[in-house]
Amino acid sequence: MAICILAGRYALTRQIGEGGMGQVWEAEDSSLKRRVAVKLMTADQMSSTAARLRFEREATAIARLRNQHVVHIYDYGIDEGRPFIVMELLEGEDLQSRLNRVGRLPLAAAASVVAQAAHGLAAAHAAGIVHRDLKPANVFIAITETGESVKILDFGVVDMLTRTDQDELTCPGDIVGTPLYMSPEQIRGSTADHLSDLWSLGIMAYRAITGELPFTGNWLGELITNICTNPSRPPSSVVSELSPEIDRFFERALSKDPSQRFQSARAFASAYACLAEQNGRRPAKILVVDDEPDVFALVEQIFRRQIKDGTSEFFFAADGEEALDVLRADPDIDAVLTDINMPRMDGLTLLSHIGQVNPYARVVVVSAYGDMENIRTAMNRGAFDFVTKPIGVDDLRLTVHKAAMQAHEARKNARSSEENSALKRFVSPLLVERLRSPEGSVPCAILEATVVFFELAGFHDATKGKTLEETIRMLNANFDVIVPELTMRGGVVDRLMKSTAMVIFRGPSHLASALDACLAVRAQLETLGLRAGKDSPFSRALSIGVATGEIFLADVGSRSCGRLDYTAVGKAVNVAAQLEVMAAPNQILVGGGAGADASVRFHCIPQGQHTLAGIDEPVQIFEVLGRLPSTAQGVTSYTHADAATVAIAAS
Incomplete structure (x- = not known):
């Protein structure tokens, strides 16, 4: 039963969330016959010109983005003087709720969430948009037909990199955002650009794998001093199984100097995806993608010795969409062995998406002998190598081994680059x-x-x-x-x-x-x-x-x-x-x-x-x-x- 109807179209049925700027309601769009989410400005905010401007700016900012990891905006309007935003309705839970429930996430699971959030941030930053309030409560883990998908929410304190009127919305003593996740430059009142969002992403990533925050305080002044002054507590001192390499990652991610941090969301996500490998010796991980079950049995037979001695670990997917889900869940995959012709998503389409999910994985394409057109397309899209059918045992072993070693070297070079960046600080x-x-x-x-x-x-x-x-x-x-x-x-x-x-x-x-x-x-x-x-x-x-x-x-x-x-x-x-x-x-x-x-x-x-x-x-x-x-x-x-x-x- 509808509680009220906005703009003669959106029937509000139940409240599903609330924040500083407004309430979020589940609603029915009577025109398009679909369920939506409606963010409605609270009554106490309506008299504030600055609050109304932020609310409108949020709608404008998100509407410009067309990214699967940013919540989609359908409509914006004002009903009897009360602004509202209509968004896609998501099923699932936000990251804060999940962390409250489970405490902390395994490194691989956290890396998947961070990578998807980073892709959403990258799209925002490319459009000149700075979120300024990234935190677990604003990162939603939505349940979709293909699995879990991360969506960034609540751009209520968004800033536009090209705007010069942001100071009109704030005063020197005001703090706009959530202090626990704010960067030193943001909390000082300096310019908060995309590197400030990456600091917040770092705090969120730290919280996800340790269950704790790197900076706290008994009162606001103490928290501000700790953020601007103290180094973060090494994650390995909180969770013993985390390695020193993870400590070094967060030294960079949470550097007080923005120029010493990761300079893009994609660089952040790529480095974070390496952490599971750096957290100890592990077997080479190979994903086999094919819609023929017999292929899985053949691969297990060919690599039975490597599987038995623990030097290789295999994962299997029936098509490209399922393969992407596996890659998101485990960013440590070294090599992908994929067929070309498969239902839903074929191997060539999969190849064009793998770099966004795991930039270090090397792809080996399986093709029929003489299928030169597909082979050329695969190589142009970044395939590492290919093997032909019928598959030769020795050729397959050698090719997969080379692909896994290439991925290992790529991750090692990324670590060396990070170490060189750390040395430059001195x-x-x-x-x-x-x-x-x-x-x-x-x-x-x-x-x-x-x-x-x-x-x-x-x-x-x-x-x-x-x-x-x-x-x-x-x-x-x-x-x-x-x-x-x-x-x-x-x-x-x-x-x-x-x-x-x-x-x-x-x-x-x-x-x-x-x-x-x-x-x-x-x-x-x-x-x-x-x-x-x-x-x-x-x-x-x-x-x-x-x-x-x-x-x-x-x-x-x-x-x-x-x-x-x-x-x-x-x-x-x-x-x-x-x-x-x-x-x-x-x-x-x-x-x-x-x-x-x-x-x-x-x-x-x-x-x-x-x-x-x-x-x-x-x-x-x-x-x-x-x-x-x-x-x-x-x-x-x-x-x-x-x-x-x-x-x-x-x-």
């Missing part, structure tokens, strides 16, 4: 750049750049009486805010020295990029101070020195002792270092003839001249109160959001 990006240069290139490079020195003002006094662990935690907490924001805006962190960081900005508009980064860092520390409380480690002020001019990138040190550092030297480095020492807390001093250039985009006030060591001429100091509004550059007013005190010096 060396200067400039050194990495130097090592990538062609052999025989000139080691000294000359370029125009902006150099920035950051000092945590008052850090020495603030750490008096604290333990070494507390001091390091405070230091890292602030650098975890400063460094990602600088690198995201084009800065290269050359070195970290105690409580000081040296950063280089190159390329077009490097001075403006540097000043924007300085203001953004100051604003984020202020936001964290508000959110995490006055006793948080984020309450430190910054003293910042900035200089522009010609710098030299060179090998500096003792060649005879083999101890060199590839770093920046020159007048701009000297000026920036001295100005950082001169700067008061929350002040940025910028030198190098940049005052006139900066005044075009920033509100600058002359503050006199100063003599610096090693600099022939006095340096003119300018104070910058913030960035000029983009619609009125050249006017001396400035926006309150950028009102961190900044001083600029020009020689």
Whole structure:
């Protein structure tokens, strides 16, 4: 019996869910005679312009996507002033409910859920959509005719990568999303792009295989501090059978620095699919796909020794659709041996889908002798090899073995790539750049750049009486805010020295990029101070020195002792270092003839001249109160959001 009818068409029958933005009802679409789900905005949200805009944006965002792992939108409307969204009705349970019921998932089962959710995220990110509230409650495991299928739900706090009005929906002290799953940059109030969604995916994956969350807190401020400061607890310390390789995966997935994380949802899913193999030695896994039962018996007979000694494990499917279900359930499949002619989904169609489900599996196609057209099609679609009928025993054994070894090597190379990425965190990006240069290139490079020195003002006094662990935690907490924001805006962190960081900005508009980064860092520390409380480690002020001019990138040190550092030297480095020492807390001093250039985009006030060591001429100091509004550059007013005190010096 209908409770009410929306838009003269959708008869609501029962409530099936509820969230912060609205209630979800099962309904009957009287026009198309089908059952649907209707998300109806709650009455208390209807008076909020921001809430109504988010609700409409959710409908618009999901409607743009046509992906099997994102819930489908059928309609959007307003009934008597109350917005509603009509979606496909799903049968099953969300991941949160499943985890509440079973505690945690086996690695292979979790990898299947994560891979499908990642494919949905990849489609959203390709369309310029950031979810911003990915969590187990928003990942639905739907029961379909072909098995379980993961669907991403609730894009209620979605952000569009191309939009500039997101700040209109939030205030500096507000938190939009679920804090337990929010990335450090999102919780700081910085830009939350697709890498923030991948952080949330990492938290969800961690929760799925351990049954616990990597970051918790007794109160919101403690949770915020832990997310922005502390490393995640290694999964192997929670579940003993998980391997150190899994720990290393999550070190990358939950890196505070977005640039050190997986850079795409597909890369995340591929690496996660490797974890079961890395969690210990295992047999080669081969999937045989054929609609003839006799083939299964033949394969078991040919490989009976390998099956008996545990070096090979076989799975069987009757057609391509069934094979995809097997691949989703076990992402460790190494080789797929498939026939071409099968009901529902043939082998060539299957071949075109395998890379999306398991990018490491190698496919061996079984074809009739002389069927060159199908063989060419299979090879063009990425088949590793083929065998012909009647199947030769030795040929089959050798081909399957080679395919499994190729898959093993592909996974091994992926692990090596991850390890190299981890090593890069401990060396200067400039050194990495130097090592990538062609052999025989000139080691000294000359370029125009902006150099920035950051000092945590008052850090020495603030750490008096604290333990070494507390001091390091405070230091890292602030650098975890400063460094990602600088690198995201084009800065290269050359070195970290105690409580000081040296950063280089190159390329077009490097001075403006540097000043924007300085203001953004100051604003984020202020936001964290508000959110995490006055006793948080984020309450430190910054003293910042900035200089522009010609710098030299060179090998500096003792060649005879083999101890060199590839770093920046020159007048701009000297000026920036001295100005950082001169700067008061929350002040940025910028030198190098940049005052006139900066005044075009920033509100600058002359503050006199100063003599610096090693600099022939006095340096003119300018104070910058913030960035000029983009619609009125050249006017001396400035926006309150950028009102961190900044001083600029020009020689």
